[in-house]
Amino acid sequence: MDTREQGQIKEQVQQQFGKNAEKYVTSQRHAKGADLSELTELARAEGAATALDIATGGGHVANALAAFIEQVTACDLTQEMLEQAQNFVQGNGRANVRFVQEDAETLSFADGSFDLAACRIAAHHFPNPDAFAREVNRVLKPGGCFLLIDNVGPEDDELDRFYNELEKQRDHSHVRAWKKSEWISRLERSGFVLETLKAYPKPFEFQGWTERMGLSGEQIESLAKLFSDAPEAMQKHFHLEYENGHITGFQGEAILVKARKRI
Secondary structure, three states, X not given: OOHHHHHHHHHHHHHHHHHOHHHHHHOHHHHOOHHHHHHHHHHHHHOOOEEEEEOOOOOHHHHHHOOOOOXXXXXXXXXXXXXXXXXXXXXXXXXXXXXXXXXXXXXXXXXXXXXXXXXXXXXXXXXXXXXXXXXXXXXXXXXXXXXXXXXXEOOOHHHHHHHHHHHHHHOOOOOOOOEHHHHHHHHHHOOEEEEEEEEEEEEEEHHHHHHOOOOOHHHHXXXXXXXXXXXXXXXXXXXOEEEOOEEEEEEEEEEEEEEEEOO
């Protein structure tokens, strides 16, 4: 992907999330969940004094970290998301979080600025995830901890293509849900040692999944047709659920990774 294409994707991200920013603050999928609780507990065990929440979105990770970390920096590419996140976090009485507009692939922070970095449900929007991984490594102190949560594509190529096609049709700013094997390789190449990788099923409620993107009825029907036209084996893999002939949900997969910057 060339520089022009990467810039176009980032513009799409800002447009898409700018107009839907408030939905991500109130989304139960983002505000709660076992993945957020697990990330929080892993972070708490680190005893970090400084933390960076990359692509903070609705601010849920920053809000959780601020309960026990002295100084949290929350960054996002989209200004409207930052404003919503700031309202949410400060509304919870957190005074130790600063909010800055940043590109995850070209962070402005100095080398070794943070004890801990986190990124939750965002990296599939990054056009250059290798640059992102290198930047996270750079801004962490030696031995610093990186916690990553994101949706992943199946290891099977056909299933992987199908899932990413769905996501791209739903959200044009989607770049790729990478395979678990791709994340392992990327992080190790970027100077991390993997300590934990947990894969877990991720159920999607179809209506909420589409409404967060502000899709039209026609666009929603088109997505539903992609599912219904898929081979039976593919429908089984994604655990499609129907009610009165209409799709109500399906199941993807996500990972939680704990990695450490090499000393």
